Amino acid sequence: MNNDTRRLLFERLRAANPAPTTELNYATPFELLVAVVLSAQATDKGVNKATARLFPMANTPRTILELGLDGLKESIRTIGLYNTKAENIIKTCRLLIERHGSEVPRDRAALEALPGVGRKTANVILNTAFGEPTIAVDTHIFRVSNRTGLAPGKNVLEVERRLLKVVPREFRQDAHHWLILHGRYVCTARAPKCPVCPVADLCDAQRRASSHRTRNRSLNA
Numbered sequence: 001m002n003n004d005t006r007r008l009l010f011e012r013l014r015a016a017n018p019a020p021t022t023e024l025n026y027a028t029p030f031e032l033l034v035a036v037v038l039s040a041q042a043t044d045k046g047v048n049k050a051t052a053r054l055f056p057m058a059n060t061p062r063t064i065l066e067l068g069l070d071g072l073k074e075s076i077r078t079i080g081l082y083n084t085k086a087e088n089i090i091k092t093c094r095l096l097i098e099r100h101g102s103e104v105p106r107d108r109a110a111l112e113a114l115p116g117v118g119r120k121t122a123n124v125i126l127n128t129a130f131g132e133p134t135i136a137v138d139t140h141i142f143r144v145s146n147r148t149g150l151a152p153g154k155n156v157l158e159v160e161r162r163l164l165k166v167v168p169r170e171f172r173q174d175a176h177h178w179l180i181l182h183g184r185y186v187c188t189a190r191a192p193k194c195p196v197c198p199v200a201d202l203c204d205a206q207r208r209a210s211s212h213r214t215r216n217r218s219l220n221a
Helices: 003-016 029-038 044-054 061-076 082-100 108-112 119-129 139-148 157-166 168-187 204-220
Strands: none
Touching: 003 168, 003 204, 029 044, 029 082, 044 061, 061 082, 061 157, 082 108, 108 119, 119 157, 119 168, 139 157, 139 204
């Protein structure tokens, strides 16, 4: 995929969804941080159900510590790996109070130093909470980037670095959300919805499939 095609791809995604955002419900950077930590191996819908119980009771580092580990586990017990996630959130709350004045830091190294926060989570916080032009690569974005030819790579870090290099600057802020939503609802892992895809004609996978069909027709003619 060349630069002109990449620009056209994002122009179409922007036209279809001019103001993309996360599907996680949150009101503050801290709520977003908790929601993203909970979202590992869980659906956004499931996380939103859990945080709808949790946040009215506790939505700051101090109030979650006051809730306690057992109380936190009870609030998020419907989430996969909730025991480990609860322990990480409690540890993170302590560090936020001790080192950052109860505020979520706007710094990658400081974010990644928090328990349960890796590069992908840090990228989500930097992008969604603080407006940084980062791109968090999850399984959806990894699949879309490789399948379409937008930014192929062997692992998520390769894809992230490639995306940051090739995505035109004007689209970089929202690229993460466009690509994750496209992968979640259109370019799905199984049975991708190519007939309704707004960028199907730009997709490397579609071009390969079309070329394959053409060759087969020629051989069978």
